[in-house]
Structures are given as structure tokens and as C-alpha cells.
Amino acid sequence: MTTGLAAPTAIDFVTQAIDYVRPHLDRSRPVGERLQTLWAAAVAARDFGACDVVEAEFLQLARDTGLFTDLGRRADADLRHVIRWAMRDQNPFQ
Numbered sequence: 001m002t003t004g005l006a007a008p009t010a011i012d013f014v015t016q017a018i019d020y021v022r023p024h025l026d027r028s029r030p031v032g033e034r035l036q037t038l039w040a041a042a043v044a045a046r047d048f049g050a051c052d053v054v055e056a057e058f059l060q061l062a063r064d065t066g067l068f069t070d071l072g073r074r075a076d077a078d079l080r081h082v083i084r085w086a087m088r089d090q091n092p093f094q
Contacts, residue, residue: 013048017041018061025065034067035082036093042086055083 021041025034042058049057059079062068068075085092 014045014054014057017045017048018057022061022065025061025067027066027070031067031070034065035071035078038062038067038079039082039086039092042083043089046087046089051087054087055080058083058086 018041021037024037024041027034029037038058038061042054045054045058048054059068059076062071062075062079068079071078082092
């Protein structure tokens, strides 16, 4: 017997955080500002999923928004460093 109620929809908070911050990573903004914005968003989202999932999603966001390319040849290492600091709630910019 059906009740006519829809099954609850799972909410993906990591995706919501990424969707919220994406416009703030616009390439018209300075690279340093965008990197700090990515870090702040990762800090805010760190409890929304497993560390490896949050890291992978934010790395993909950096690629999608051009931040990865704009950081140059050390982009992968630098972004992983910044995101891992976010996971530890530490600020690499101080």
C-alpha cells in the first residue's frame, strides 16, 4: 500500500557548498583571493563528507573554475596543501 508520500531526498551538502562558492571563484578576481576563497569554503564544508571526498570535489572545482590552470605548474600540490589545511581548520595564509 502506498501512502502517496515521496521518499526523502538525500541532501548533498558538499555539492551545495561548491555551488555556493563557485561564483566567487570567477577568473576576474585575483588568484590569491580565489585561493583563499576556496580554502574558506573547504573549511566550511569539511564536516559535510569524508576528507577524501571533500578534497576531490574541491580539486575538481578548482579545475572547473580555472584556478588550477592559473596557479601554474605546482597547482596540484598547492591546492592539495590548501585543502588539507582546511580539513584541519588551519589557515595557511597567516
